Amino acid sequence: MNMKNVFDYIDSMREEMTKTLGELILHPSFRQEPEEGAPYGRPARECLDFALEICEKLGFKTENVGNRAGVASFTDGEPLLGILAHLDVVPAGDGWTLDPYKATIRDGKLYGRGAMDDKGPAVSVIYATKALKDLGVPLKHGFELILGTDEECGSSDIGYFREHRKMPKWLFTPDASYPLINIEKGHIGSRFTATCESEKLISLHGGKTINAVPAAACAVVQGISESEILKSIEAADCTVEFSLTEEGGKIRIDARGVSAHASTPDVGDNALTALIKLLSLLPLDEPAKTLLSGLAREFPYKDTDGSSAGIAANDDISGSLTLVLSILDYEKDMFSGAIDIRFPVCETSESVCKKLDAALKRAGFDARSNGSEPHCVPSDSPFVRTLISAYESVTGKKGECIAIGGGTYVHGIPGGVAFGCEIEGEDNRIHGADEFIRVDALIENAKIFAEAIVRVCNSEEL
Ligand SMILES: [Zn+2]
Numbered sequence: 001m002n003m004k005n006v007f008d009y010i011d012s013m014r015e016e017m018t019k020t021l022g023e024l025i026l027h028p029s030f031r032q033e034p035e036e037g038a039p040y041g042r043p044a045r046e047c048l049d050f051a052l053e054i055c056e057k058l059g060f061k062t063e064n065v066g067n068r069a070g071v072a073s074f075t076d077g078e079p080l081l082g083i084l085a086h087l088d089v090v091p092a093g094d095g096w097t098l099d100p101y102k103a104t105i106r107d108g109k110l111y112g113r114g115a116m117d118d119k120g121p122a123v124s125v126i127y128a129t130k131a132l133k134d135l136g137v138p139l140k141h142g143f144e145l146i147l148g149t150d151e152e153c154g155s156s157d158i159g160y161f162r163e164h165r166k167m168p169k170w171l172f173t174p175d176a177s178y179p180l181i182n183i184e185k186g187h188i189g190s191r192f193t194a195t196c197e198s199e200k201l202i203s204l205h206g207g208k209t210i211n212a213v214p215a216a217a218c219a220v221v222q223g224i225s226e227s228e229i230l231k232s233i234e235a236a237d238c239t240v241e242f243s244l245t246e247e248g249g250k251i252r253i254d255a256r257g258v259s260a261h262a263s264t265p266d267v268g269d270n271a272l273t274a275l276i277k278l279l280s281l282l283p284l285d286e287p288a289k290t291l292l293s294g295l296a297r298e299f300p301y302k303d304t305d306g307s308s309a310g311i312a313a314n315d316d317i318s319g320s321l322t323l324v325l326s327i328l329d330y331e332k333d334m335f336s337g338a339i340d341i342r343f344p345v346c347e348t349s350e351s352v353c354k355k356l357d358a359a360l361k362r363a364g365f366d367a368r369s370n371g372s373e374p375h376c377v378p379s380d381s382p383f384v385r386t387l388i389s390a391y392e393s394v395t396g397k398k399g400e401c402i403a404i405g406g407g408t409y410v411h412g413i414p415g416g417v418a419f420g421c422e423i424e425g426e427d428n429r430i431h432g433a434d435e436f437i438r439v440d441a442l443i444e445n446a447k448i449f450a451e452a453i454v455r456v457c458n459s460e461e462l
Contacts, residue, residue, distance in 0.1 A: 021112075021442065028113075030044075031044070031153045039068055048064070048069075059074060060072040080462060083174070084416070085175060110436060115435050122174075139454065178424075184404055185342040188341040189210055190353075190357075190369035194365045201285075207326045212260070213270050218252060220247065242255055276296050298359045305321055313352075322405055353369040
């Protein structure tokens with residue numbers, strides 16, 4: 001098949017594609033109160049209806065799956081390939097210089113909430129499909145688009161979809177970055193507690209969300225002199241910044257580090273584990289001293305791979321386990337905290353949870369840990385190789401597989417990989433203010449998807 005006709009046709013739809021993307025952006029489709037027939041709120045439902053109407057106008061068959069997701073296709077028979085995009089967004093948030101729910105095109109970039117995540121990629125898939133249909137491009141196997149509406153809040157749309165409808169054998173989601181993500185580490189969240197009465201430790205707070213390296217932590221102590229604290233700060237030898245404030249006979253200790261996503265703890269500087277190290281060196285009373293020393297021993301400052309707790313694991317295809325002690329609070333005679341772990345494909349959730357709970361027990365804490373298994377489609381599978389070849393042929397760039405610590409829309413779906421659409425070196429401000437997609441990228445993505453669909457659906461190997 002000569003793809004030049006297809007690419008020229010996609011180029012000719014540039015205006016229509018930007019117009020459709022602008023219309024999708026008009027819907028503030030972030031999760032809102034459920035209503036009758038709108039499990040994720042009215043705007044998400046309306047955005048789904050609008051997208052399916054567009055697909056019908058373009059001549060595809062459509063199906064509404066429980067008002068949670070939609071399917072569009074023009075091919076007959078059981079589809080071999082599914083392309084999974086989502087129409088929900090995160091709320092606009094602060095800092096926008098433009099209207100987040102009205103597309104603005106400026107300097108070749110289209111701005112608006114969802115422009116890159118994931119309404120723009122959805123538009124590229126819809127128009128790639130239109131080009132293949134209108135030009136009658138021969139396909140040996142069928143494919144379908146699946147448009148979800150709950151990716152940002154836990155992907156319950158896909159859970160529902162899989163209970164009610166069969167997923168195609170192979171899938172890609174254009175909801176991450178190029179070239180292709182074939183491995184997503186397993187993920188564990190752990191909550192732990194211990195009761196503790198203390199005369200000297202008054203309070204402790206560090207971290208708010210489990211999936212981030214905390215940039216700030218603070219503790220209030222009494223009955224310990226400022227010079228003792230200063231001596232321990234020196235002994236703790238941390239790169240975070242400590243500062244002391246006197247508060248009515250008590251001393252408040254603040255630690256300031258660097259935040260990072262929990263999947264990349266190396267680029268952060270954990271203020272909480274630094275503060276725990278410092279506190280473990282102070283002459284606190286028992287059991288506070290033993291509990292904090294236990295945490296400092298099992299999950300020490302700058303240990304981001306779990307080696308001190310005996311949890312470290314590593315393999316060639318997915319890299320090292322990462323561990324972040326991300327939350328710890330002490331108030332009302334009670335410690336409560338959280339740990340985030342991303343583990344490689346050589347490990348299982350059950351075995352990592354067991355080791356983590358044992359380490360927390362040694363430190364004196366009760367723990368509840370649970371998690372999800374790693375996700376992997378082998379890099380030498382014909383499906384992965386076919387997508388990479390399509391990417392290389394359209395972009396002229398070298399393709400490769402990437403392993404990540406985060407999870408994508410296809411996590412846990414057999415045969416699913418993430419393919420596009422962010423590129424290295426460009427920050428599209430996903431989830432931030434002034435999110436955008438380059439209009440050229442909107443067009444190029446459609447060409448990459450058209451090429452990928454033709455190659456996968458005509459493959460002899462799949
Ligand atoms: Zn997304």
